[in-house]
Amino acid sequence: EIVLTQSPGTLSLSPGERATLSCRASQSVSSTFLAWYQQKPGQVPRLLIYGASSRATGIPDRFSGSGSGTDFTLTIGRLEPEDFAVYYCQQYASTPSWTFGQGTKVEIK
Amino acid sequence: EVQLVQSGAEVKKPGESLKMSCKGFGYSFSTYWIGWVRQKPGKGLEWMGIVYPGDSDTRYSPSFQGQVTISADKSISTAYLQWSSLKASDSAMYYCARGMIVGGFSAFNIWGQGTMVTVSS
Numbered sequence: 001e002i003v004l005t006q007s008p009g010t011l012s013l014s015p016g017e018r019a020t021l022s023c024r025a026s027q028s029v030s031s032t033f034l035a036w037y038q039q040k041p042g043q044v045p046r047l048l049i050y051g052a053s054s055r056a057t058g059i060p061d062r063f064s065g066s067g068s069g070t071d072f073t074l075t076i077g078r079l080e081p082e083d084f085a086v087y088y089c090q091q092y093a094s095t096p097s098w099t100f101g102q103g104t105k106v107e108i109k
Numbered sequence: 110e111v112q113l114v115q116s117g118a119e120v121k122k123p124g125e126s127l128k129m130s131c132k133g134f135g136y137s138f139s140t141y142w143i144g145w146v147r148q149k150p151g152k153g154l155e156w157m158g159i160v161y162p163g164d165s166d167t168r169y170s171p172s173f174q175g176q177v178t179i180s181a182d183k184s185i186s187t188a189y190l191q192w193s194s195l196k197a198s199d200s201a202m203y204y205c206a207r208g209m210i211v212g213g214f215s216a217f218n219i220w221g222q223g224t225m226v227t228v229s230s
Contacts, residue, residue, distance in 0.1 A: 001171065033214070035216035035217075037154070037217075039154075044204065044220045044221070044222060044223060045146075045154065045204070045206075045217075045220060046220075047209075047216050047217060047218045050209060050215065050216035050218075051216075056209075056216075056218055057218070086153075088153065088154055090154075090156070090216065092214050092215065092216065095168055095214060096158065096159075096168035096169055096170060096171070097170060097171060098144075098156045098159075098170070099156060099170075100146075100153060100154040100155065100156060101153075102153050103153045103154075
């Protein structure tokens with residue numbers, strides 16, 4: 001099973017700052033099969049990025065994804081108040097063992 | 110509008126059975142994979158398994174294989190997640206979610222509202 005390790009666990013930033021979230025895989029993952037989700041308290045997860053770098057429909061361009069192999073990054077260009085949430089990476093390359101990372105919480109400093 | 114609507118919250122006792130549902134609206138239900146995701150209170154997302162309603166092909170995460178049964182009935186555009194004997198540790202929110210692309214494995218872009226399950230004696 002591919003293990004995804006996200007870092008940091010918590011990121012404390014101010015609105016307007018840039019956020020950089022990391023997702024490291026225990027073995028190589030095709031970038032085609034790497035996604036990022038956002039989840040706010042009490043809400044359903046929302047797809048942000050698929051294929052490592054493609055934004056899902058309706059996602060603002062301040063969200064960007066990059067990476068390949070075992071190292072992937074989600075960048076939020078300038079944090080808006082609504083961006084404070086938990087972010088998860090997910091790989092869907094190795095059926096049936098798709099996995100999520102443990103999450104990174106982006107909190108207001 | 111494309112949406113997944115899940116059945117309501119459940120309160121069960123240990124050892125009881127449960128079958129929850131996820132009904133698709135606004136798209137061709139048979140042609141997209143449906144996945145199930147568990148989230149325990151205050152914890153992260155755990156992928157449980159997926160089903161292709163077109164032919165009922167089902168894949169399970171090793172962590173959930175043998176613990177749950179995933180199925181689908183394309184005639185009524187509904188996917189199911191069921192337990193034969195619940196444990197207290199099954200208490201969680203359960204989400205169904207639809208893949209992005211027809212027929213293939215992909216990220217989940219449509220999510221149900223979630224079904225909360227509480228298992229307590």
